[in-house]
Amino acid sequence: MKKLVKWALNHLPRPLLQRIAGWVVPVLGLAYRGRGGVECPVCGSKxxxxxxxxYVRTRPNALCPHCLSLERHRLLWLYLARETDLLQKFPRTLHIAPEVCILRHLKPHFAGHPGQYITADLESPLADLHFDVQQIPLADNSVDVVLCNHLLEHVADDRRALRELHRILRPGGWGIVLSPVDRDYEHTYEDDTITDPDQRTRIFGQYDHRRIYGADYPDRLREAGFEVADIDYAASLTEAERTLYALPADHIYMVYKVG
Incomplete structure (x- = not known):
């Protein structure tokens, strides 16, 4: 199973993966059915x-076969559900590179409020809009909430993308902007001269990654004008919850635009 998943991730185009994952992965998951092990907080499956x-290092116990949530998605969902009012209200929300498991909840939630939930991606067939996050075709101060996760490590000019996110967020608005962060690095490592996909995979951990964010990641968010809350959310949960939901030790990065 590990070899099959790794081969598919590294050889199939992402749009194709997005189209077929919804039926292929649940079939693979039939062999993992059972109770007493793990539970997905996003879809409730056990x-x-x-x-x-x-892509490179295969993580065991990572992907929910039913809703396709990964460790970071389950942590994000718990935070959204427990610590924000997104699921009680209907703020104008821009969801960039929408995670399928979370989109499946937010789309029905906003169904009675047209135009309040917008999904966007460069090429995903699941998204409403298609654009480069370095040049977002939305007006200044036009959205209340931004969700943009595990995208910036792919972007050529991530600082420009962050300035765009800040521009479209209204004063008083908030967002969650997550990226893979390696705290063993004091400073973010990036080298645009590395263009060979195999070399990128070896150095950055994935063929389409451009950088490894370090402990200075919150500072990069602040450079764009945001106020930032660096939240070690997994640490606030019980050990039993972290085990049951198979959660990572990732932080939640909340950004705010002050008027």
């Missing part, structure tokens, strides 16, 4: 364990 996942 398994003996989750599927493995990873």
């Amino acid at each position: 398994y003996r364990k989750f599927l493995p996942y990873g």
Whole structure:
């Protein structure tokens, strides 16, 4: 199973993966059905364990076969559900590179409020709008909430993208902007001269990554004008919850635009 998942991630185009994952992965997950192991907080499904996942280093117990949530998605969902009012209200929300498992909840939630939930991606067939996050075709101060996760490590000019996110967010608005962060790095490492996909995979961990964010990631968010809250949310949960939901030690990065 590990070899099959790794091969698919590294050889199939992402739009194709997005189209077929919804029916292929649940079929693979039939072998993992059972109770007493893990539970997905996003969809409520229970398994003996989750599927493995990873482009280079395959992580065991990572992918929910039912809703396709990964560790970071489950942590994000718990935060959104427990710590924000997004699921009680209907703020104008821009969801960039929408995670399928979370989109499946937010789209029905906003169904009675047309135009309040907008999904966007450069090429995903699941998104409403298609654009480069370095040049967002939305007006200044036009959205209340921005969700943009695990995208900036792919973008050529991430500082420009962050300035665009700040521009479109209204004063008083908030967002969650997550990226893979390696705190063993004091400073973000990037080298645009590395263009070979195999070399990028070896150095950055994935063929389409451009940088490894370090402990200075919150500072990069602040450079764009945001106020930032760096939240070690997993640490606030019980050990039993972290094990049951198979959660990562990732932080939640909340950004705010002050008027």
